[in-house]
Amino acid sequence: MAEQPEQPIIATTALRKSYDGVEALRGLDLHVPAGSICGFLGRNGAGKTTTIKILLGMARPTQGEARVFGLPAHLPQTSTEIRLRTGFVGEEKDLYRYMTVAEMVRFTASFYPRWRRDLEQRYLRRFELPAERKVKALSRGMRTKLALLLAFCRGAELLILDEPTAGLDPAVAEDVLQALVTHVGAEAMTVFFSSHHIAEVEQIADRIIIIDHGRSVVAGELDDVRQAFCRVEMVFDGDAPAAVFRAPGVARVRRSGRVLTVVSGGGAEEVVSEAQALHPKSIEVVPLTLKEIFLASLAEEV
């Protein structure tokens, strides 16, 4: 699933990061084109947050390179420029507990020359954020909304969101996602958001990257990925043969009684032609859901 997008907003090449000898990233290659809403999927500990921290200059790569807007993320000067053009919402939404909502907004606005006062007022009303309430007195949902407001109003070209709906009830999560979709629809921007909630990625992303054990295992337009992944089920008269499939993109082969199942990330055509050589009683090609694609792309120890 190689891809060569033009002028990526985010690009990493052979990115590696180790913490005390433990490898969090093992040669990660990412390309996020301008204007896309890119869902960054992976199970816990796959390296999503580490990647985001490197993109924002919060952590430095052990090897390889990360670029945002074409600027190297590990250099202090260019990292500041990247952060000036990027809105960020962290997983913990760890804002300053001792500030009020109004103080948080004033504080954040002071760093961004392109701060959008119009959006500030709109989102304060839409999210029903009480201006004089301290952050420590806000619910997690309200804190998330405040964090989103602070990211939206920066006049940013890129939004990086780390698990934006983590810990939210479904109603608030839906509200947050709707706000995100509406905002991105109205403003010309790129969104890169990590999640392990497949449904929400499916709901808003037009592009996905699945990361596992610090490496990108699936990347591309969501529709292309859906088309590429399929399950080919063969039913035999007797026990299914122990076959080896050489078609590119074969992710998994499973035998169960008379049924042989092949999960492919490289389309069905070549798998089907190989399957026909085995003379099964029937062959059926079934498209995969994103959840199945996600599970199929993870390493075998899942």
Next chain:
Amino acid sequence: MLWYKSWLETRWRFLIGLALLLCSAAGAVLSYPQVLKLLPQVPPNVDGLLGVKIREAADLARSYRGFVWSSWFRQNLTQAASLFAVLLGTASFLSLEGGALFTLSLPVSRRRLVGVRAATGLAELFVLAFVPSLLIPLLSPSVGERYALGSTLIHSACLFIAASVLFALALLLSTVFGDVWRPLLIALAVAFALAVADQFLRSPAFSLYRLMSGETYFRTGRLPWGGLLAATAVSVSLHAAAIARLTRRDF
């Protein structure tokens, strides 16, 4: 607005320190008549280290200048300033519980983050070193005494420069650890160890606390330039180390 953030994070420690020191300075001056009355009751023949200390304190208290130096600059102010230098140096600076990732997502260099934080803390420490001490010359006429403003300023300057070493140490530790408690406890332990070591040092030139109290100036009338320069150099080095450490740190 980084200044405002730093102020919000340190204001209670600073204001509590200022209130305590103002009360302590006023108390020291206003207690002098009572101390004079009690001086004749000091036992002349107490043996050992305790006896030496008692006789020294009594001898110093016979002059108002000696009393002020002994009870205020050497004792109350030095002890409290050491504590608050450490507290101001460690106050929730980029702790992982205090919005560190949000701060790091702002378009601000880490050098500037440390710089603003250090400047705010040093400004507060400056106020703690100078303002309560200014009460001494102001209140002295109320007990029939006079205390030179120049001496007050020199003692306060000695205290500020020496205490800035402890502040810088605490700041450096707060860039090493992700929590608030370890930097605080380690810096306090170092301050305590220095105070214990001070009991065994012969020369005031090598003692942080004697530099803090301005002992050389009190006893000889000369400024401890060597100590002041050394403390400034150590403080600047610790601040530079804090910047270097934070610039390299992964979050």
